[in-house]
Amino acid sequence: MNLLIQQRIEFPMSSNGYSFHLACRQWELLDKGVHKHIFNFDKDIMSLDENERVTSRGSLNVHHCDDTNMVISFTRGPFLFVFNFNPEVPYQLYRVGVDEAGEYHLS
Template sequence: MWLALLENTPDHEWCMSKIVSTLVGDRQNTDKMLLYAENHNQSISGGRSFAEILIGNSLGKSSISQESLLRGCSLHKMIRLITSTIGGHAYLNFMGNEFGHPKRVEFPMSSNNFSFSLANRRWDLLEDVVHYQLFSFDKDMMDLDKNGRILSRGLANIHHVNDTTMVISYLRGPNLFVFNFHPVNSYERYIIGVEEAGEYQVTLNTDENKYGGRGLLGHDQNIQRTISRRADGMRFCLEVPLPSRSAQVYKLTRILRA
């Protein structure tokens, strides 16, 4: 799905409903699902990795504009975060893809005289700031699951999917995931329903400067308190800031009496 979207569909035409239904699949078989954003096979023999599609082979060089670089890195992070957390109980990273390895993989075979020249991963790319930022985000995303046991919890409660605003939100345990895939529109106070009254704190933000983002959320916006108003079929709601093309994970850190 992601490969087809990235290669064939303009960002503003992405359908949130289709993305969600594809990632969730058949919920009766979630215990057998192993989710991944991309694999090595799609980049074998002339194919392209997500990083090559999104940012090309010239990371850190003047041949790519800052706007294109920001877009590519933002989608790279968002795709991994939603793929790893919305579906089943297992997620697979293919070596090198987590930090945006731009080169294709080509395993030794008769067509290349059994050459090993492209059967490798360039770990030295982590010395490049963009690759390192993508790596840092992926590491913190993995730590979020390691410390919060997100994938071992029940299935996500997907309660907000809006094809017009291009926003997706779901709950998994005490964690609230909010994605704004809109390429242009940011929202200052976007209403998202939650079932538990309390304070929700940002635990992961794709738009942070340390991940190559714009850093549009201030420290005073990291904690949001619920409002006693029904939304998305739930008893309470949050009014959260949503920068364009970004995602945030909130965790319920303090329960308040309704």
């Protein structure tokens, strides 16, 4: 017998009358699997923005968008961001072009 357990997080919104009573906050999900990785990613991005003010450095410039491999790269200010959104394929030698030659550090 297969038992499917649905895990969801529902926030107060118009469909539930903005009720905190109906909002299911399952904070223990932050300690597991994909939820943990997304939470850590979000913390890292917020920390980068706090230190480098990335979001206030003008609009982003998309360099590369690969729908098949689920990879996108863009610049914002002096930063080049390359994101792999493919949950099944880690890329170690993925190449993207840049506008300016120079040294780029992987973080």
